[in-house]
Amino acid sequence: MSTEQFTRGPAMRDVAAAAGVSAQTVSRVLNDHPNVQDSTRRRVMAVIEELGYRRNNTARALVTGKSRTLGVLTLATNNYSRSSLALGIELGAREAGYTVNSVTSSLSATALTDAVSRLVHQGVDGIIIAAPLQDAAEQVRHITARIPTVNTDGSSSMGERMVGVDQDIAAVLATRHLLDLGHKTVWHVAGPADWSDAASRLNSWRRTLKEAGREVPPELHGDWSPESGYRNGLILARMPEVTAILVASDEMAFGVLRALTELGRRIPEDVSVVGIDDIDLAAFSNPPLTTIRQSFEDTGRRAVHRLVSQIAHPEEAIAPDLVAPTLVIRSSTAPPPPGS
Amino acid sequence: MSTEQFTRGPAMRDVAAAAGVSAQTVSRVLNDHPNVQDSTRRRVMAVIEELGYRRNNTARALVTGKSRTLGVLTLATNNYSRSSLALGIELGAREAGYTVNSVTSSLSATALTDAVSRLVHQGVDGIIIAAPLQDAAEQVRHITARIPTVNTDGSSSMGERMVGVDQDIAAVLATRHLLDLGHKTVWHVAGPADWSDAASRLNSWRRTLKEAGREVPPELHGDWSPESGYRNGLILARMPEVTAILVASDEMAFGVLRALTELGRRIPEDVSVVGIDDIDLAAFSNPPLTTIRQSFEDTGRRAVHRLVSQIAHPEEAIAPDLVAPTLVIRSSTAPPPPGS
DNA sequence: CCTAAGATTGTTATCCATAACAGTTTTCTC
DNA sequence: GAGAAAACTGTTATGGATAACAATCTTAGG
Numbered sequence A, B: 001m002s003t004e005q006f007t008r009g010p011a012m013r014d015v016a017a018a019a020g021v022s023a024q025t026v027s028r029v030l031n032d033h034p035n036v037q038d039s040t041r042r043r044v045m046a047v048i049e050e051l052g053y054r055r056n057n058t059a060r061a062l063v064t065g066k067s068r069t070l071g072v073l074t075l076a077t078n079n080y081s082r083s084s085l086a087l088g089i090e091l092g093a094r095e096a097g098y099t100v101n102s103v104t105s106s107l108s109a110t111a112l113t114d115a116v117s118r119l120v121h122q123g124v125d126g127i128i129i130a131a132p133l134q135d136a137a138e139q140v141r142h143i144t145a146r147i148p149t150v151n152t153d154g155s156s157s158m159g160e161r162m163v164g165v166d167q168d169i170a171a172v173l174a175t176r177h178l179l180d181l182g183h184k185t186v187w188h189v190a191g192p193a194d195w196s197d198a199a200s201r202l203n204s205w206r207r208t209l210k211e212a213g214r215e216v217p218p219e220l221h222g223d224w225s226p227e228s229g230y231r232n233g234l235i236l237a238r239m240p241e242v243t244a245i246l247v248a249s250d251e252m253a254f255g256v257l258r259a260l261t262e263l264g265r266r267i268p269e270d271v272s273v274v275g276i277d278d279i280d281l282a283a284f285s286n287p288p289l290t291t292i293r294q295s296f297e298d299t300g301r302r303a304v305h306r307l308v309s310q311i312a313h314p315e316e317a318i319a320p321d322l323v324a325p326t327l328v329i330r331s332s333t334a335p336p337p338p339g340s
Numbered sequence C: 001c002c003t004a005a006g007a008t009t010g011t012t013a014t015c016c017a018t019a020a021c022a023g024t025t026t027t028c029t030c
Numbered sequence D: 001g002a003g004a005a006a007a008c009t010g011t012t013a014t015g016g017a018t019a020a021c022a023a024t025c026t027t028a029g030g
Helices: A012-019 A023-030 A038-051 A057-064 A080-095 A109-122 A167-180 A196-211 A226-237 A250-262 A280-284 A296-312 B012-019 B023-030 B038-051 B057-064 B080-095 B109-122 B167-180 B196-211 B226-237 B250-262 B280-284 B296-312
Strands: A069-075 A099-105 A126-130 A149-151 A163-165 A187-190 A244-247 A272-277 A290-293 A321-323 A326-328 B069-075 B099-105 B126-130 B149-151 B163-165 B187-190 B244-247 B272-274 B291-293 B321-323 B326-328
Touching: A012 A023, A012 A038, A023 A038, A057 B057, A069 A080, A069 A109, A069 A296, A080 A099, A080 A126, A080 A296, A080 B080, A080 B099, A099 A109, A099 B080, A109 A126, A126 A296, A149 A163, A149 A296, A163 A167, A163 A296, A167 A196, A167 A244, A167 A272, A167 A290, A167 A326, A187 A196, A187 A226, A226 A250, A226 B280, A244 A250, A250 A272, A250 A280, A250 B280, A280 B226, A280 B250, A296 A321, B012 B023, B012 B038, B023 B038, B069 B080, B069 B109, B069 B296, B080 B099, B080 B126, B080 B296, B099 B109, B109 B126, B126 B296, B149 B163, B149 B296, B163 B167, B163 B296, B167 B196, B167 B244, B167 B272, B167 B291, B167 B326, B187 B196, B187 B226, B226 B250, B244 B250, B250 B272, B250 B280, B296 B321
Parallel strands: A069 A099, A069 A126, A126 A149, A163 A321, A187 A244, A244 A272, A272 A290, B069 B099, B069 B126, B126 B149, B163 B321, B187 B244, B244 B272
Antiparallel strands: A099 B099, A290 A326, B291 B326
């Protein structure tokens, strides 16, 4: 237990005094300016070492206007994509010598605005919006116009500040896979309508079916939770004509699998199921889940790199940086049952 | 694309000038000091509103020595416990009016030390060590001695700065449940030896068996990943005498379930499996997983509250704040097969 | 009506590092 | 060896908010 008072460490002036130079010289040594004599530099370094001096970042930030801190806006939910994205951002930031300041927000426009302005207020150098909400970027544009910003929302429609996995392709890959197996059509358990990922996947699924000349069944909606997948699975399990289901996330897919199993539909013999995300557990469901792999961690890293270079060169033109996801075939998909 | 220069917002002096008062008065209004006339206060508020003035936190931090920022040290892994803990911390911090500055670290002592000193250097007001490593707290004590610190490591042996779920109880509950069902003994797939959670669970499992006078089988070790659970499951599945398994995390338990299923051992008829954590997906495994529930999100919140009050009253005595986990019985556990 | 106490507001110093500028010394060139 | 260029180092102003202190203005009591 530390009842002792927090003692302020030595300041630059203390180092300067001990080394017999001015504070400015210490600053120059610290910032690797060329115009310092080698002997002086060594002397200052020695004193810094001896006194255990560390530069005060707060003062630095005040005078330079740069905090070497990145702001990250995430949604207050705990799903796989959010957390691995956050991890990627952390790692990327560390590699780039930045610190991460994260705030969570709920869905509402005011909450978003508030969260972003809290970040700006905190003095971050740039912002990563890791909240894949429809129009999230638009809603806060009036705040972020003045500060480097990157979106990890994978909807390519959202403009040039985008980094992520191409969400349009994800659902196309999944739907095609099921059609290629011989299914007449594909049902879809979508995510919440206000999430851009969910919307992209929904649109791509629909478009793919149409392009293949198939009937487009009505979509069902979940909230990303396994429970919501389960509830929708209970409905789909009662419909004999359903032989193929695309679920908008692996977590919901687990719920769908469970519901189908409980109602006696065999996977993949009776019904094929495809998820999206390829979470760590996807290979260990029963049966192992065919899914679309997209590396959120990598996305986080790329977002940081993009943001950092934008901070360094604000004038430079930027282009979206979208990566294609890949199909991972496991055991939850097969050709439709013969009679169907 | 914002090529326009970042324009500094209005400063306190601008507000002061516009309101015809001194900067100090503005400061007093902002800080709710009593000695400001109501008319003055209203006038200042109006100008603040009109100019869209926001206080500069960097300057504030410099002069007060408080940044209203909490440092969080997490491990660079993406498992359920880590991410929900992080979420709880975020939410708690927001409620308390704090911002979160997070850094990740690997296992090594130097990485830990480095990460913590980065936080201190950043000027955080307090630190939450959310890295459940054996002796993590000890390793960084020389740095954290001077700054309020809280551990979310659930091993009650670690001293008074502890907040979390009592890890000792978790494994006891699980083991007892299996013994109560009639199993002769319980096998254990443990986590990595250097994680304190894993160590507590291992010890408690062992102790519980001994106290019940049962044979203690050799433990198996995983690395928290579903894959490692799968590998260990393949081993256990080949041993006919294994009828009950306690797995140190739900994620590994998914792997164990999968391996058992693949090798034809029925759950729970042939083998009972208990996990720990109660992740969202645990209710949707095949079969649904009996597990030990512990709310990491709640732990995160409590850690923040504790830390904030410690920051406010550094002198006050503190006591560990451990919460008991609960047993959630689902379908993966049953009495042992008759002949065993 | 005067003075002490209280309320309100302003002035100045401070936190720490850095940029801009200025001064001094060294080095080079013709 | 003078003059110019380069190298090195110091001084001062700056960023924005706040604490401590000082000053002014009210109000109440005698």
